Amino acid sequence: MTLMPEGAVVVKRIALAAVMAVAVAGALSSCVRLVQNSFDDRHEVTETVSTVRLQNGSGNVVVRSRDGAGSTEVRRKVEYPKDADKPTGVTHRLEGDTLVLDGCGNRCSVNYEVTVPSKDVKILGDNSSGDVTLDGVASVEISVGSGNATVRNVAGVVRVDNGSGDVIGSDIGGEFNGKVGSGDIRLSKMSGPVMVDNNSGNIDVEMAAVRPVRAEAGSGNVNVRVPQGAYRVEVEAGSGDKNIDVKSDPNASVELVLRSNSGDLTLRAA
Template structure:
């Protein structure tokens, strides 16, 4: 019986430790503030351990500085984090974290859309809107992209990906989570271990999508395509003929799930 009691105490201790380290948001203190960065910024580098990050460009010409809004959360009984966690290195704005027992949510508004976003976030949702390019590695969290004028490279272990109005090529790898893309004008390359994939193209460019488990649906613009579609188990409904000489490629794979390809009707 003594052994059982010791085991139970150990389990309780482990649960308490996990609650303190990974569930800070459940019981927390926190504060909000806002800061202005007057330096010219051409890149935002995310270097945050935990927290949501939003970066938005602005092209109306009404501002010349960058606004950095943040929420800092920390557990009850913990020391209040002090100081700034963002900094400027040359023309790069670095969004840093605050340590192990706290998290920082960032909301950054830039005076220009000619800014690239790089770096990584350990956990938390990210949203990048009206920027020039995106190249990030993420641990977990949902990703939202909108109005990206250049290329996107994204690596996310867990979380949904939603993107709209991307002009450059998009390359994304996700461990688990659904992928939904619309208004894609560059080539699309997707790899997912698990999750549904839905792609809506705004230009006649190549699409490569592979998922271990999930349905794959692609809406193409009218054009000729080199078509290579395969499913381990599932139905195929492909409304485009294979043209071996076509410049654009359509390569779709799912181990378990259906594949459907649709072609948009030409404008009258």
């Protein structure tokens, strides 16, 4: 075995330390470049708003209803790079009775917090990157590219398509249709029919009424809890255990379908 001279070892250590220092400096430089400016503002929309449409490229969106509010309030936080000019003007607009929430361009994000004065407002549209929280509205039809989607206290139909992130729903009166590429689906106090499809992640559904449920997972566990009632049950597990304590009634009009290619299936009655 050939031994390295002591001086060479010292030189090697110094060189390694220099490389590490450069790497750390580069990382810190990247962090500095990512530091952003931001500002907050508030706007009041006095016109009637019956629909809110999401067209935000990047940023979180919260829309909630508040009884007694006389107008629609739009609060926002705009974030942009330190080496860029401060964005000017508003990023929302009215198209008839539809309030449109736009983005602010490349390398810029808008976080919205909108309060509407009525629970009769419909929500639709897309949010490319960021969490979406909707509470106390009439109906929902949204697509999220990346981020969690939370929907609560909705009397009507809810449709959510999420590429990457969780879908959370509670107190939904109408039909719920959810699709997730990667993330979990968690639903509670569901009074309408439920149809959910999850490519990679778990599904957990708690029903508040005797309604149809179709829950399908590519890879993940499926857990469904239903009230006492008559159900026609169909379960299919490619690789996983089946824990079913709801008896199937072939004459029942309400169907429960649970499927998972890889994961456990659990069906319980309250």
